[in-house]
Amino acid sequence: MTKRYAVVLAAGQGTRMKSKLYKVLHPVMGRPMVQHVVNQLKELRLESIVTVVGFGAEKVQEQLGNDSNYVIQEQQLGTGHAVVQTKEYLQGKEGTTIVVCGDTPLLTKETLEALLDHHDKEEAKVTVLTANAPNPSGYGRVIRNDKGDVERIVEHKDANPAELLISEINTGTYCFDNQQLFHALSQVSNNNSQGEYYLPDVIEILKQSNQKISAFQTENFDETLGVNDRxxxxQAEKYMKKRINEMHMKNGVTIIDPDYTYIGPDVTIEQDVVIHPGCVINGDTMIKPDSVIGPHTEITDCKIGTATVIRQSVAINSEIGDRVQIGPYAHIRPEATIGDEVKIGNFVEIKKSKLQSNSKVSHLSYIGDAEVGKNVNIGCGTITVNYDGKKKHLTKIEDDAFIGCNSNLIAPVTVGKGAYVAAGSTINKNVPNDALSIARARQENKEEYVSKIKSQINKD
Structure with missing residues (x-):
């Protein structure tokens, strides 16, 4: 099979984004645009990927890592000039080079594979990926002859009135015979309104030397969207969201209202999970079968077990077991581990803590830096006092313990197996197994005290 290479054009500043963030690093459904592009290219069995970087080069390289080789375009003198920078990796090699813009995050591996296959089948020297645009303004127009062959591509700013009426547009994605590409690039000039070296000019140069030019028209214009502004x-976010949600629904996930459900591209959801409206699920999250998420729940980088229910809550970078009940309005902070059949109720915050199976923190409590055993009941208003102003300390609550309402457990402290802590206690010493610990002031009632105070006030 012909060797295949890829060039990703990612050197432009993206001034129309009006942002401090480099354009191709703007996320679409939580993943930077250029990462979407490179991930699809990696599926094509390529010999190598070369990314052309300029503004924000270090940040792009940090994002893509070893997924690509890199060259720097010091001056942004056009797409043709950008491809020339890759010569140290590609010049002289036999095979096909596919050129893709780093701001086209919706392109799929299926479309790119079809483009490459068409290029090989036609034995073309250049194949242009085209689409019919409902509104072609701003795009280069594909000019064909009477036989339907591609004659040339005219940039929008250089097009005459008749050419501006053409709806078939250049998507900015091409396949080239690699040796012909670099031969033609040496002949490209910057005699145009922008004073730049346009990559599409390679088509006209190769046509003049009687090389075969082809075009592959995708049926999905939305997929070719280039992102130049907010x-x-x-729009890219909307299309990607729709694509991801439909993929999950076809795989057996119920999404009640896909228009108001945001699921990131790295999320894994198994069959018979139900997602209610208003949910945002991102990162490396995995949800097991029969769980119910939402409404209005945010989950990031979590592992969620079977038949777990999370309602109106936030969970981040945590592991949540099977048949767990969370919410409403709970906050599971990073590094929490929630065992099977645990209940975490409304206005409960869990941080860097482990709760084993069948334990309950039903409402209005903070459990931070704690190890909670099995079958523990933690009453309303309980706080593990983990921070002394300098360091965080560990609270241990062992199996079958019962913590009464409005208790403060001042770490480091251990509540032993089967022990009880009386409501309203402040515990700063270890509680032995099966003990009852009471740490509160003794109640004293002063009879008729209020009447005396009121009488004194009235005299004054």
Whole structure:
């Protein structure tokens, strides 16, 4: 099979984004645009990927890591000039080079594979990925002859009135015979309104030398969207969200209202999970079968077990077991481990703690830096006092313990197996197994005290 290479154009500053963040690093459904592009290219069995970087080069390299080789375009002198920078990796090699823009996050491996296959089948020297645009303004127009062959591509700013009426547009994605590409690039000039070296000019140069030019038209214009401003970014987000949600629904997930459900591209959801409206699920999250999420729940980088229910809550970077009940309005902070059949109720915050199976923290409590055993009941208003102003300390609550309401457990402290802590206690010493610990002031009632105070006030 012909060797295949890829070039990702990611050197432009993206001034229309009006952002401190480099354009191709703007996320679409939680993943930077350029990462979407490279991830799809990695599925094509390529010999190598070369990314052309410029503004924000270090941050792009940090994002992509070893997924790509890199060259720097010091001056942004056009797409043709950008491809020339890759010569140290590609010049002289036999095979096909696919050139993709780093701001086209919706392109799929299926479309790119079809483009490459069409290029090989036609034995073309250049194949352009085209689409019919409902509104072609701003795009280069594909000019065909009477036989339907591609004659040339005209940039929008250089097009005449007749050419501006053409709806078939250049998507900015191409396949080239690699040796012909670099031969033609040496002949590209910057004699145009922008004073830049346009990559599409390679088509005209190769046509003049009687090389075969082809085009592959995708049926899905939305997939070819290039993101140049915040409006296009929101459109890409919408299309990607729809694609991801439909994929999950086809795999057996119930999404009650897909228009108001946001699921990141790295999320794994198994069959018969139900997602209610208003949920945002991101990162490396995995949800096991029969769980119910939402409404209005945010989950990031979590492992969630079978038949667990999370309602109107936030969970981040944690592991949550089977048949767990969480919420409403709970906050599971990073590094929490929630065992099977645990109940975490409303206005409960769990931070860097482990709760074993069948334990309950039903409402209005903070459990931080704690190890909670099995079958523990933690009453309303309980706080593990973990921070002394300098260090965090561990609270241990062993199996079958019972913590009464409004208790403060001042770490480091251990409540032993089967022990009880009386409501309203402040515990700063270890509680032995099966003991009852009471740490509160003795109640004293002063009879008729209020009447005396009121009488004194009235005299004054």
């Amino acid at each position: 409006v296009a970014l929101s």
